[in-house]
Amino acid sequence: MSGASPPLDLPKSVKRDVALARYSTVKSGGAAQLFARVGDTQQLVALLVWAQEHSIAVSVLGSGSNLLIADEGVEGLVLKLDRELARVQIDDSHVVCGAGARLPAVAARTAREGLSGIEFGVNIPGTVGGAVRMNAGAYGGALAQILEWVDVATAAGVDRRNVGDLAMGYRNSNLGTGEIVAEVSFALTPASPERIKATIAEMRASRRQAQPGGIKTFGSTFKNPGQAAVEGEANDDPENAAQTAGQLLDRAGCRGLQIGGARFSPQHSNFVENTGEATTADVVALMAEGRRRVLERFGIALEPEVQLLGPVHFPW
Numbered sequence: 472m473s474g475a476s477p478p479l480d481l482p483k484s485v486k487r488d489v490a491l492a493r494y495s496t497v498k499s500g501g502a503a504q505l506f507a508r509v510g511d512t513q514q515l516v517a518l519l520v521w522a523q524e525h526s527i528a529v530s531v532l533g534s535g536s537n538l539l540i541a542d543e544g545v546e547g548l549v550l551k552l553d554r555e556l557a558r559v560q561i562d563d564s565h566v567v568c569g570a571g572a573r574l575p576a577v578a579a580r581t582a583r584e585g586l587s588g589i590e591f592g593v594n595i596p597g598t599v600g601g602a603v604r605m606n607a608g609a610y611g612g613a614l615a616q617i618l619e620w621v622d623v624a625t626a627a628g629v630d631r632r633n634v635g636d637l638a639m640g641y642r643n644s645n646l647g648t649g650e651i652v653a654e655v656s657f658a659l660t661p662a663s664p665e666r667i668k669a670t671i672a673e674m675r676a677s678r679r680q681a682q683p684g685g686i687k688t689f690g691s692t693f694k695n696p697g698q699a700a701v702e703g704e705a706n707d708d709p710e711n712a713a714q715t716a717g718q719l720l721d722r723a724g725c726r727g728l729q730i731g732g733a734r735f736s737p738q739h740s741n742f743v744e745n746t747g748e749a750t751t752a753d754v755v756a757l758m759a760e761g762r763r764r765v766l767e768r769f770g771i772a773l774e775p776e777v778q779l780l781g782p783v784h785f786p787w
């Protein structure tokens with residue numbers, strides 16, 4: 472890695488040369504030049520100020536469930552939020568979460584408390600912060616529908632933004648690099664815990680049928696093209712089938728296609744699977760081939776859903 476060297480004296484929480492593959496669900500990529508776990512907002516802002524003073528780039532990862540990390544590693548400081556920044560507090564029908572809280576845990580907890588609205592999160596293996604950044608969603612639900620506000624930390628301090636300020640669209644928001652979601656509030660609706668739990672059970676069952684389990688992946692590789700973007704589990708709907716990225720990849724002959732250690736899942740063509748020792752370069756090469764085939768056959772340019780961390784680029 473090149474670039475400005477970090478100072479010899481680091482804040483206590485900052486470690487050098489920390490392997491990141493284990494922090495991503497696809498398990499590929501190199502090491503962070505600097506890495507810190509951050510436990511509260513004050514510590515977060517202090518680290519951001521320190522990084523700015525030393526011209527060190529900052530990035531953040533959640534559960535790494537939608538992330539491809541550069542094989543060469545990541546320059547600068549990579550943050551992971553935990554402790555107070557992963558706490559869930561319920562006040563009436565408002566749920567305030569640290570951005571490091573895991574979405575399935577928030578969905579399960581609010582179900583027990585009889586609060587409805589975030590059931591769709593039970594199968595999304597990311598953190599609240601990553602889910603806000605991506606406007607994660609499933610089964611017709613998405614974060615934007617229940618989000619009230621987010622506290623965004625930068626070196627300038629913490630800035631509260633309302634959902635309307637975040638330009639949340641299909642798997643997208645306007646949060647930039649270096650803008651770290653620290654805390655989030657959801658507005659949910661009281662409902663019977665039994666009914667919510669039944670909905671969650673149905674969602675889990677339908678997910679088990681539609682998507683492969685127990686593989687190293689980052690979920691959907693490409694966004695579903697077109698306005699009528701539908702979730703992967705709606706693949707069986709013939710009205711929508713031609714619109715999903717999985718269906719297009721399938722029809723372009725990508726199911727099971729493998730480059731190096733990366734392959735399009737035999738069960739779901741829009742899921743890339745690390746079959747063992749895949750590098751991020753293998754995954755990117757496979758994505759490029761899948762995208763090329765779909766473009767050639769259908770004239771549709773698929774857009775990646777997966778995010779990149781470090782010096783890795785899509786070759787198109």
Ligand SMILES: Cc1cc2nc3c(=O)[nH]c(=O)nc-3n(C[C@H](O)[C@H](O)[C@H](O)COP(=O)(O)OP(=O)(O)OC[C@H]3O[C@@H](n4cnc5c(N)ncnc54)[C@H](O)[C@@H]3O)c2cc1C
Nearest residue numbers: 533534535536537597598600601602607608609652689690
């Ligand atoms: C098996 C599987 C199933 C999935 N199913 C779905 C699904 O149904 N619907 C769906 O929408 N997604 C799905 N995903 C993708 C993924 O879980 C979501 O995109 C999730 O929201 C990513 O959260 P994360 O914490 O893992 O973010 P990461 O992958 O760690 O990061 C994603 C992006 O968010 C940024 N980010 C992370 N934390 C913060 C923060 N605190 N502040 C600012 N930016 C931040 C990162 O820098 C990066 O740019 C699935 C993934 C897998 C592996």
